[in-house]
Every structure is written in C-alpha cells, then in structure tokens.
Amino acid sequence: MLTMTTPNPTRSTRQSGLTLIELLITLSLFLIIVNMALPSFYELKDKYQSQTAVNRTTKMLNNARLLALNTHEPVTLCPLVDGQCSDDWNGLLAIFSDLNQNQALDDGESLHQVSDPLSNRGKWFTRKNVETGLTFSPFGHAYGQASTLLYCPESKIEQYARRIIINLQGRIRVANYLSRNGTPYSDLGNMLCPK
Numbered sequence: 001m002l003t004m005t006t007p008n009p010t011r012s013t014r015q016s017g018l019t020l021i022e023l024l025i026t027l028s029l030f031l032i033i034v035n036m037a038l039p040s041f042y043e044l045k046d047k048y049q050s051q052t053a054v055n056r057t058t059k060m061l062n063n064a065r066l067l068a069l070n071t072h073e074p075v076t077l078c079p080l081v082d083g084q085c086s087d088d089w090n091g092l093l094a095i096f097s098d099l100n101q102n103q104a105l106d107d108g109e110s111l112h113q114v115s116d117p118l119s120n121r122g123k124w125f126t127r128k129n130v131e132t133g134l135t136f137s138p139f140g141h142a143y144g145q146a147s148t149l150l151y152c153p154e155s156k157i158e159q160y161a162r163r164i165i166i167n168l169q170g171r172i173r174v175a176n177y178l179s180r181n182g183t184p185y186s187d188l189g190n191m192l193c194p195k
C-alpha cells in the first residue's frame with residue numbers, strides 16, 4: 001500500500017543561515033585576527049628580503065674571488081654603469097677581469113658575470129675604500145680593500161640589517177649589524193643604517 005504524506009501546515013519553514021548580527025561578529029573577529037598577523041607577515045618578508053640580498057652579494061663576492069684564483073688575473077666586482085664602476089651598490093653588479101686594475105671594463109678584458117638588480121626593499125652602504133668596487137688579486141687577496149658592506153632594510157628594522165666583511169686575505173663572512181646589547185657594532189664607525 002502506498003501512502004502519501006502531505007506537508008504539515010502548522011510546521012514552520014525556517015531558513016538556515018546567518019543573521020546580520022552573527023555575520024558582523026564573525027567578520028569583526030576575522031579582521032582582528034588578520035590585523036594581529038599582518039605585522040608579523042611584513043617582518044617575515046623583510047627578513048627574507050634581507051637574507052636574499054645578502055646571500056646574493058656574498059655569492060657574487062665569492063665568485064669574483066674564485067675567478068681571480070682560477071684565472072690568476074685581477075678580478076673586479078662592482079656596480080658597472082657604461083663600462084665604469086659606480087658607487088651605486090643597489091643596482092647591477094658585474095664581475096670582470098680587470099687586468100690594469102682601473103675598475104673599468106676595457107677592451108681585452110672579459111665580463112664574466114652580471115647579477116640581476118638587488119633587492120629594492122633595502123639599501124647598501126660601503127666604506128670609502130670599496131665605494132666603487134672591490135678588486136681581488138690573482139691570489140684572491142683584497143689588499144688595501146679589506147672592508148665592510150652594510151645592508152639596511154627599507155623597513156628600518158635594524159635586527160634584519162647585515163654586514164658583509166671582507167678581510168685582507170679576501171675571505172668573506174656575514175655578520176649581524178647589531179651587537180648583543182642592541183647597538184650597532186663599533187667597528188662600523190659612521191656607516192650606520194638610517195633610522
């Protein structure tokens with residue numbers, strides 16, 4: 001036997017969903033959580049960009065030193081503009097054989113590597129002795145050019161600033177900008193990140 005059921009007219013048909021108040025409360029909570037997470041996201045981005053810029057420059061320095069050792073020729077690393085080394089370390093970096101050590105790419109000298117532009121979310125500072133470039137001797141030394149390159153993030157969060165230190169033997173190491181007490185290392189002199 002087949003029975004049919006008919007809808008009960010006394011039963012109410014309630015719509016399922018959110019009321020306006022519930023939706024506003026949920027949206028408010030979501031926005032509060034996003035506002036708490038956003039600053040840490042930007043800090044993470046600054047940290048990553050700082051590491052990338054420092055790693056890229058360190059790699060270029062190491063490549064220049066190794067090239068000098070392998071070719072037994074003086075090799076220069078510098079920001080190259082129209083065949084001349086410039087003082088803008090925030091642009092393209094070039095590695096070339098610099099036979100006459102004039103920090104210019106002349107006829108007969110080989111251009112070995114050019115980097116892509118460095119991070120534009122920070123700024124590089126150099127000491128006067130490597131303002132326009134760093135030349136490694138055929139033995140990989142940086143005689144007279146031992147120096148420090150300083151990367152300062154655009155956000156001005158000093159804990160992400162880094163130093164690349166090149167000693168007289170041409171060895172390269174990366175170090176923090178801030179000491180344990182939260183101040184810049186004294187060996188930087190007046191080469192400080194802007195506040």
